[in-house]
Amino acid sequence: GKRPRSGIAIPQGHARFAPCGRLQTPGGPALERGPARAARQVNVRPRWGRMASAAKPAWIGPVPNVLTTLRIALAAAFPFLPEGWWLAAVLAAGASDALDGIVARRFHAETDLGRLLDGIADKAFVASAIGTLVLRGAIPWWEGCLVLARDFAVAAISAVCALRRAWHAFGEMRPRALGKITTLAAFAWFSTLLLPSLEDLRVPTLVLAAATSA
Numbered sequence: 001g002k003r004p005r006s007g008i009a010i011p012q013g014h015a016r017f018a019p020c021g022r023l024q025t026p027g028g029p030a031l032e033r034g035p036a037r038a039a040r041q042v043n044v045r046p047r048w049g050r051m052a053s054a055a056k057p058a059w060i061g062p063v064p065n066v067l068t069t070l071r072i073a074l075a076a077a078f079p080f081l082p083e084g085w086w087l088a089a090v091l092a093a094g095a096s097d098a099l100d101g102i103v104a105r106r107f108h109a110e111t112d113l114g115r116l117l118d119g120i121a122d123k124a125f126v127a128s129a130i131g132t133l134v135l136r137g138a139i140p141w142w143e144g145c146l147v148l149a150r151d152f153a154v155a156a157i158s159a160v161c162a163l164r165r166a167w168h169a170f171g172e173m174r175p176r177a178l179g180k181i182t183t184l185a186a187f188a189w190f191s192t193l194l195l196p197s198l199e200d201l202r203v204p205t206l207v208l209a210a211a212t213s214a
Contacts, residue, residue, distance in 0.1 A: 060107045065114050067100035071121040075128040083136070086129075087194040093125045094187040101180075122183045123151045129190055138193060146210035147186055150179070178212055185209035 074093050081089055100118065104110045130144040189205040192198040 057107075060103065061109050064100040064104040064109055065111075065117060067096040067103070068114065068117045068121045071096045071125055072117070075121065075124040078125070078128045079132045079135075086132075087191070090129065090187060090190045090194065094184075097122060097183065097187075119179070122179070123155070126183065126186045127151060130186075133193065143206060146206070147182075147189065147213055149210070150182055150213035182209060182212040185212055 071093050074089050074096075078086070078089055097118075100114075104114060127148060130139070130148060133139045134141050134144045185205055185208040189202070189209050192202040192205050
């Protein structure tokens with residue numbers, strides 16, 4: 001083989017170093033190695049999702065479930081709250097519903113238990129609020145039935161699965177976009193009932209909640 005200036009013989013057909021720290025193979029592209037490869041890797045910026053996953057704090061995992069549990073507690077307490085606190089309870093429940101989803105997706109803290117509890121919390125709060133409003137005479141019963149139509153169907157399916165001991169079916173009951181739209185419309189409808197300034201939006205929000213619930 002040829003003898004370069006360094007005095008080391010390189011056989012013909014073997015790999016040799018090309019300029020700028022690249023390894024040249026016969027008939028192939030130059031491969032980076034050594035300082036050139038290290039410099040390229042330093043300049044590469046990882047994707048934001050990977051950075052967030054790697055930097056996830058240890059305490060962030062249970063936060064979505066804690067927010068969901070707060071919504072369940074609000075559902076249990078709503079019938080006993082004075083009317084002056086209803087709006088605050090609705091806003092707190094809506095904020096917890098938005099935050100637990102944002103935190104779970106942002107930090108990859110989603111779990112099957114969290115998805116199941118999220119659906120239960122949404123339905124429990126909406127049913128509790130509507131039941132309270134009907135019993136207090138704030139809304140007619142048929143409006144509540146229109147908004148709760150989808151929840152009645154889901155509750156019936158869940159009861160059948162429980163009676164048949166098909167527990168695996170509950171793990172497949174994940175929040176869907178339509179269900180979240182229904183919950184959002186229900187919260188908006190609650191706001192129009194409790195805020196006189198939004199009274200003109202009561203019928204549109206009721207129609208939206210009923211249409212997505214059907």
